[in-house]
Amino acid sequence: MAGPRPDNAAAHPPRLVIFDCDGVLVDSDEPCCLICAQEARKAGMDVPDDQAVQTFSGMALPLIQDLIERRTGRSLGPDWAHTMQARFVAAMREGVEPVPGVHAMIEAVKKLGLPMRVASNSSMEEMTVKFAATDLAPHFVGRTHSARDLGVPKPRPDIYLQAARDEGVAPRDCIVLEDSDPGARAAVDAGMTCVVLRAADQPLPDWPGLIRIEKLSDFPKILQTRLNA
Template identity: 55%
Template sequence: MIMQTSSVLSSEGKLKLIIFDCDGVLVDSETICCQVSAEEARLAGMEAPEEKAVEQFSGMALSLIQKKIEKQTGKNLGHDWISKMQKRFIEAMADHLEPVDGVYDMLKRVEKLSVPVRVGSNSSALEMDLKFKKMNMTPYFQDRIHSAQDMGKPKPAPDVYIKAASDEGVKPENCIVLEDSDTGARAAVNAGMMCVLLRAPGLPAPDWPGLKVIHHLSEFSDLIENTINIQKE
């Protein structure tokens, strides 16, 4: 059943902006980056089994991962650790990056609805540029991307989503965010936006006000189309 979203978005029920997370929503890089992070954590002496990499590091900006490793190991990873990790991510993604299942069909359907789109991610702008070029997604977003890492305010802080809405000239209550991690979903909810959480069937999901859980990107397209139809009534 498609959620009736009009009363959630604003008093007028107007959807004016869609904001996508990047990793795990558009490109399937979340697992790759989490595994690289877990490997680095183990090298530093932290317990980080490969099979729990996503559970431990999903949705986290590199600055937060560094703090987590340093706190648990008592080691100083150095001021250049983040830049080294960015290079490792880029090298890993060059060989293993894939689009999330259904993403191209979803983007085409959303594009036809003429709703503005932006991206808000914990990845750096450099990483996102590489991902979108490799996956041929650049035409959908151009320069409409926002990096929480580059802002110095990683999720779950809401700043990256508030910035995206501000640059579009719309209010938070007129935005829908598509996320895949609890960390990112918390950022969207904290920003005062409705959040749609992409989560594999059978996996637990938070039960927060303003949060809608889906299991495939086709469901997101249906939800947006339904929202637009409600606005026309």
């Protein structure tokens, strides 16, 4: 775990919890990355299925399109991202699961009295389908933010800053739960504490203030420690 900066949000008790969606609340990251890998191979980019998550996790569709086009020298066309979004929504309607332990984790956060928001690179349409399928929708009515709809995807911090503004909370008083490097970069650049859900054998970037957890049940413990401090 990297040491926090002196001005980092870690010095402040949290007043708002902001969740990423895919890979944190909903187990949709791998299916979407596999769809992207299939499309990348069609364009001539060699991305085996077992490298799909590593290659595309946390990336917004316009950035994925740019990556594929740069690697292949081929244009995917102006409608590619829109078509892919429709494919994601269709895949989610066929079935998606919550990340293990997510409902218990959310209930624990609610008991601490902390407000919660979601800030994701996914579109609002995608998140609506995902949350309905996983029974998460009641927790985030009117509290969901889409970087795709905003037009400024992570790793830019804009979507996290918008969530903080809408809550009326300073960025330093926010704590973010992420799983991807682009998302973590966005949270760090927003001046927020970032907790990363990631297995012990997977490296974390060497950025200030990152905190690793390996299971969701550890997240409320971190919040409780911060509140007590």
